[in-house]
Amino acid sequence: MSTQELVIPVAREIHTEPRRSDKVFRGIVTGGGLSSLAILGLIAIFLGYRGFEVLRQEGIGFITNSDWAISTDDAGNVLESHFGLAAMLVGTILCSLIAVVIAVPISVFSALFLNFYAPGWLKKFLITIIDMMAAFPSILFGIWGFLVLMPSVEYWAKLLHRYLGFIPVFDMQVPVFTRSPFVAGVVLAIMIIPIITSVSREIFSQAPLDRIQAAYALGATRWAMIKAVVIPHGRSGVIGGAMLGLGRAMGETVAVFTVLNIVFQVNWQMLLGAGGNVASLIILKFGDASPYEIKALMAAGLILFLLTLIVNAMANLIVKTTGKSGR
């Protein structure tokens, strides 16, 4: 032991000099990571730039009003224009919520079935089928929804209206059941089932084996084990998958356009054949729009883009605040 008093040194700076190969690889992956950010940023700038004029003119009315009218003189000069997205935004949210409410339970149950109940051969077969569903063109879902689903959904819609009509969203004044947000929501639900199923299946399959065994060793049935171990573990992942599905549902264009009756009036009654959807509005108006109206459509795109960002941010928040306990 030294008799001198111990001098506490200043903490040393620690340097790491990565090898050149590591630097190169770092550059490549950084480029990959930043490119998605750059593409997204450029799209936002493009939409903002093209839509700026309309946004400035309409102000907050662009998201609170519900009319879409433009009149031009013979030379093509704009005489009068009113653009408002409220009905389309409400419709977008309504359709995608219907889709998520229908799709999440189905997806979670299929994921649980695939992981814990299906025999090996059936599991492989069903996973292939579900992945194929994800790659299926959305126009075909739309046509199927229009030709096949719509006539039969009408029956269910009438049932819902008759027995649950006291709940505002199931109520309706005018008996027009076809081309409703409900039909669009069902079509969207079918389109987002694959992604939610696949995310849920992945997270459920990572449920820790030692805790699964612990539950079984305590006399748990399979369902009791799933409730005690697998669902707490997978909850945040399922929410994440549901948000991915919600994002896809909000951005879906052509399938909704095929089945939905677009009406410029805010409508929360999901069974009524009048709805809205921002992306479908764009496809509806884009074909014969004047240059000024195109700018309005770009602004609509920007609003949809922001709505998607907000939903994703909320999803992250939900996952962060509820997800920790299960791990």
Added chain:
Amino acid sequence: MTTPHESENQEMQTSVKPSSLADVANAKAPKVPGTAALGTGLETRGVHAWFGKHHALSNVSLDFAAGTVTALIGPSGCGKSTFIRTINRMHEFIPGAAMAGEVLLDGKDVYAPGTDVTKIRLQIGMVFQKPNPFPSMTIGENVLSGLKLAQLKVDNKDDLLEECLERAGLWNEVKDRLGAHGGSLSGGQQQRLCIARALAVRPQVLLMDEPCSALDPGSTLRIEETIRHLSDTMTIIIVTHNMQQAARVSDYTAFFLSDGGPGQMIEVAPTSEIFSRPQDSRTESYVTGRFG
């Protein structure tokens, strides 16, 4: 006596002569089996186990008297863990796993058709090598989780909670924080929590698969004390790589060995005899540390 495959064992593995292990085994209070008012116990008859085509365990017949502690010792890969997992039917969770023979609990075959396997696992509890509390549950919820999982009803949950934690030797350390999460405990405490959890469903048999191998010596001693206390009311089977532990806690010791083929049970005897005058030369070589 530490061998390569036991190197993960950080328990008290000092080099001891077999005579001293026998002394350890003799130092315990003598146990008269079957004094407690228990069932007739547990018996295996000609148990074989396979993983796919691999024959892992061959023809194990053992009798576990009620209220005794039996240690299963032997080198790694000799089928000890596989054997205890056939007893509470955890073996069948491994894809491709198969078994033959009979496991009799109170004279009834646990593999008989029509047996409710969840009831079997309630009667035959298990503690695993690695502590595995449920992280989403509090300490209290963990202890009582078996009741919820098996949908059992209890009149006074608080009494049961205290009793189980007391018996597992954990009550004093956690009584003020039963609402904390199970993962906030140390490894040794987590393992005692898992023991308390296994006790809450009142099993008649408790299987322990190297319960101390991931723990420090202090926690190991506490769990060994717990095992001695528990053996008054239940039958305990413990797999261990630590021969001192076998000598300290068990009434009977069974030696398992694989000669390249399936694992076999070589010899079973009262623990003091296994460590002082084993009948089989291979048992003697193992307990004296000549191989393993």
